[in-house]
Amino acid sequence: MILEEELLRGYPPVRAIDPEVIAAAVKASGRILVVLDDDPTGTQSVADLPVLTSWESDDFAWAFAQRIDGTPAPAVYVLTNTRSLDPGTTASRNREIVTNSLHAAETAGITVGFVSRSDSTLRGHFPLETDVIGATLLSRTGIGTDGVVLVPAFPDAGRITIGGTHYLRGDDGAVTPVADTEFALDATFGFTSSDLGDYVAEKTGGSAGAVIRLDLSTIRSGAEGIADALEAAADAIPVVVDAVTEDDLRALALGLEESERRGKKLLYRVGPPFVRARIGQGERTPLTAEDVFMGLDAPASGGLVVVGSHVGLTTRQLDALVARRPEARLVELDVQAVLDPERRHTGVAEAVRAVVDGLPSGEVILHTSRRLIRSDDPEQSLEFARTVSRAVVDVVRSTIAETPVRFVIAKGGITSSDVAAHGLSIRRALVRGPMLPGIVSLWQPADGPAGSIPFVVFAGNVGTDTSLADVVDVLRVPATGSAATTGATLEV
Secondary structure (H helix, E strand, O other), X not given: OEEHHHHHOOOOOOOOOOHHHHHHHHHHHOEEEEEEEOOHHHHHHOOOEEEEOOOOHXXXXXXXXXXXXXXXXXXXXXXXXXXXXXXXXXXXXXXXHHHHHHHHHHHHOOEEEEEEEOOOOOOOOOOXXXXXXXXXXXXXXXXXXXXXXXXXXXXXHOEEXXXXXXXXXXXXXXXXXXXXXXXXXXXXXXXXXXXXXHHHXXXXXXXXXXXXXXXXHHHOOOHHHHHHHOOOOOOOEEEEEOEOOXXXXXXHHHHHHHHHHOXXXXXXXXXXXXXXXXXXXXXXXOOOHHHHHOOOOOOOOOOEEEEOOOOHHHHHHHHHHHHHOOOOXXXXXXXXXXXXXXXXXXXXXXXXXXXXXXXXXXXXXXXXXXXXXXXXXXXXXXXXXXXXXXXXXXXXHHHHHHOOOOOEEEEOHHHHHHHHHXXXXXXXXXXXXXXXXXXXXXXXXXXXXXXXXXXXXXXXXXXXXXXXXXXXXXXXXXXXXXXXXXXXXXXX
16 A cells, blocks of 8 residues: 555645735736647636637637636636547647637737646547647747646646656545556556656657656745756656645746746646646635526526446446435436447437436436447547447437526536537536536536536546535525625626
8 A cells, every 4th residue: 555645755845825926927927828628627626717619719819808807817728629539630629729829819919828738647649739739839939849847636636746656546545556547548548657757758659767857845845946947948848747735736836937937938738727726726615506506597497417437436426326316317328329320319319308308307317328338449449439429419419409407417528528519519608616626617608509507517537426416416406595606707
């Protein structure tokens, strides 16, 4: 058993940092971060920011024009959904997003920086995405990249990095190297290395020694020490970062701000909470039912919970939800039928009818059959996932067109992305905040047929066994009386 407290021996204690200090520096810089999020779950750590599922220049113009409590939003999320795409499409999409955002930023007279947000358990198109972002920046602006900063830590969800090794934290104080977990066995993005330097070498074919390491001693030394360590950064060298707490991420943010003030050009490949720390946003308390439904004419019908993820935690969360809410209608979308062209239409139609019939009397849980169908070919595995997700989208789209829905929860990254962009036809939205401490994001759509339907983005690999049931408990409670707000309003 590896104990976190033993790994931390010998490192300096963490130092508390006021996020407002970071926010002031970010505001003074005038820069807006464009966050290319490879699935929508990256928004779970932030609040009061615009999010886009489309990336035409006009979409960026809309996002850059938003005012949150009277000031420009310091970051804009763009839902790329590239974790579900092949490498060629992924590269093209990243290139298009960077190009369009640069054009819109030039028109608006603002400066932008770029973040590639990906999975805290190291799954995704790395180094492809940061390579493409860097190359596009260079070709469009002449600006090169000195360092690519890798920060997968997600303390709220138990993902921490100590001594260069990335761990998953358990409830008993023990930690497990990420390469020893189910996530490392991913059919498309599997890996064998828990040490981030080794992980970089594994994915790039380079050397584990060809990285800059910012360990906890450096992170906790202060902004100047971090910036000094980055002085050697050049030629897009990978920079791997330790972080165990939110204050470690804030310390890093101050150091990165100082490094960039000195002239370093950096790209970021990060887990969900990095952006919150980097823009100086404090941790937000979870939203209440009053927060969520204030100002909305919420129907008395039930909400729709869509479960697509197949990781073990999601299945346990589904089981816990069913146990707590036995009255909810359970609708299974048969994956075998969906993958069979001759049976697909009937399978989808039957699911739609069952969902529509169940919503007037309460919650409906639409889930894909729990047996994961995969192939030894990573591309074929992705195509299986896309086919199933398209069927889920068809069910959601048809349901929204036929009957009122109080809320929609989408469980799983690909599921959340496709339900948002295609099932609910959300093009632009506001990230309202978390539904649980530091995790699970609620969006308020700004357009489309789902404009009055709160949408919850719930990653497959976060929370406890009861977290999904806990979120449903909040949303199914009628909002009564005056509501306390989260303090921010979106001004169009």
